[in-house]
Amino acid sequence: MPDFPVVALRSVEVTTPRLGASAEFYAKVWGLDIAAEAEGTVFLAATGADFHVVELTQGERSALGKVTFRVRSRDDLDRLFACASDSGCEIITPPGPSPAPSGGAHFVIREPQGCCMEFVHGDRTKTARIVADRPERLAHVNINSADIEKLSAFYQQALGFRLTDRSKLMAFLCCNSDHHAVVLAEAPVNGLNHIAFLMPNLESVMRGSGRMVDHGFPIGWGVGRHGPGDNVFAYFVDPAGIVIEYTAEVLEVDDSYRPKGPAEWVWPPGRTDQWGIAPPKSEACKTAQLAVPFDADRRA
Numbered sequence: 001m002p003d004f005p006v007v008a009l010r011s012v013e014v015t016t017p018r019l020g021a022s023a024e025f026y027a028k029v030w031g032l033d034i035a036a037e038a039e040g041t042v043f044l045a046a047t048g049a050d051f052h053v054v055e056l057t058q059g060e061r062s063a064l065g066k067v068t069f070r071v072r073s074r075d076d077l078d079r080l081f082a083c084a085s086d087s088g089c090e091i092i093t094p095p096g097p098s099p100a101p102s103g104g105a106h107f108v109i110r111e112p113q114g115c116c117m118e119f120v121h122g123d124r125t126k127t128a129r130i131v132a133d134r135p136e137r138l139a140h141v142n143i144n145s146a147d148i149e150k151l152s153a154f155y156q157q158a159l160g161f162r163l164t165d166r167s168k169l170m171a172f173l174c175c176n177s178d179h180h181a182v183v184l185a186e187a188p189v190n191g192l193n194h195i196a197f198l199m200p201n202l203e204s205v206m207r208g209s210g211r212m213v214d215h216g217f218p219i220g221w222g223v224g225r226h227g228p229g230d231n232v233f234a235y236f237v238d239p240a241g242i243v244i245e246y247t248a249e250v251l252e253v254d255d256s257y258r259p260k261g262p263a264e265w266v267w268p269p270g271r272t273d274q275w276g277i278a279p280p281k282s283e284a285c286k287t288a289q290l291a292v293p294f295d296a297d298r299r300a
């Protein structure tokens, strides 16, 4: 593998108009644990090594507060900050100690299309476990972009990500052996498309989906198997209108992986995934995938 300065997608911050209901949903239905609560933020952990994978904060409307990536070294943190600054990012918080319970050193910027991004090094971790039917960690975030090529170039040139595939509507970007940690989706507006959580296996995607259905959350799209990344998926809309995905069996890539382009990622008529057994994506899911903006007010 090439050396990446960013080594992992760690967590996302989401604002919700109903903090209590959202926290209860993620802890009791989606399969996360409350790891900490501090200054109005609820930190939710998966079963893997990350201290937390979701931060929930109260807001007037649902929005993506920030996406957090783990960085390889403290030197890389400073280098990335310089690259982000030179690339026209707005500086929200310069490099320094993170105030979050997960600690470490961090900085926060807003990239030119409006997404707040945090980079951390030396954050707290915990002993990883694998628990059936519960998320281990984040798998990817999917970001809506009105100009994918520009944002893809930023991820590659300023942040050191690598393009693994490009379909007609999406760019897939990796920062480790996962086929993608970030997906950019062509959209009329910039914002959050969805957040994907890695399950231990296909069986856990199925059983987790059953748990969601039991609690009144229908499958918005799936269960199916994607083309790029080869991962299985089931999409849902959470109580705050955020689209969330259970996924598993994500393709691992190395230096020999050859990115395919839009002409090669073409489905036969009527297909949107490899299996072809899922009903068409629900209107509620389609609408929610375009309805969650970046939190433009986020300042610290």
Ligand SMILES: [Fe+2]
Residues within 6 Å of the ligand: 140, 142, 194, 196, 245
């Ligand atoms: Fe996804």
